[in-house]
Amino acid sequence: MNAAASSPDDLDPPRPAEGYAGDVTPELACRWWQSGQAVLVDIRTDAERDWVGYIPGAIAIEWKHWPGMQVRADFDEQLRAQVPAGSRIVMLCRSGVRSVASSRRAAELGYQAYNILEGFQGDPDEQGHRDTRGGWRRRGLPWRQG
Template sequence: MTHDPKLSQRQDAQAPRESEGTRPAEGYAGDVTPQLAYDWWRAGDAVLVDVRSDAEREWVGFIPGAVGIAWKQWPGMAVNTSFDEQLRAAVPPGKKVVMLCRSGVRSQATARRATELGFEAWNILEGFEGDRDESGHRGSKGGWRLRGLPWRQN
């Protein structure tokens, strides 16, 4: 087998790069920084889906204009049996979908599910609140809010 440098260059040019705000992932299109997800969404290239529970969006904060489709609902965090149907209704064919949760874990699961349903799905790194700090609190180590992206609180 011979090495074709032109083919390798084409593949490299198509591969997501962390410096561009994306990185590859297993089972879905990849992970994307909050800023790049925001840019895609505002440009109309993607639908932003907030997969946190209704209670989280109500009490912690929400992103005006994002589509709220809970992956799991509080209390008990039962899986939303209408998730697939709601996602299909919210995301037009051919449009990317960027998934957001609290910290970037549920959104990975939903990006995998959306990929299984035929969408180009991305997980937003850091989520809405980011990782826990040394004291176990969220909000000071990354996340949509900390990055200064639009959000509101009731």
């Protein structure tokens, strides 16, 4: 394939995963979302979005609720109410861990669900600080504070 015929997605393809459609980089997820090829679902807690930042235009559906961090009983209902059946979804959490579980659940419900690698804040550094190693926010993708 020549350079003129390739797309950014060819250089940044989804990675295979078990139980859901795959893992994608924050950049690929953002391209899909902004072009209308996917729905962005932010599964972080309301507190995380309020205190750390949110993505304007993303659908906010908590996977787990603070402080007990139990899976929300109405997650399936909320997802079905806000995202058309069979849609491609990119799931975002803080670090890309909870979004794996929510992607598996969404796949069970019939969605083409992808986990966003690194999440919103990325992995902690040597001092235990986030926002220094990867993540949606560090990569300069759209977000807002409080």
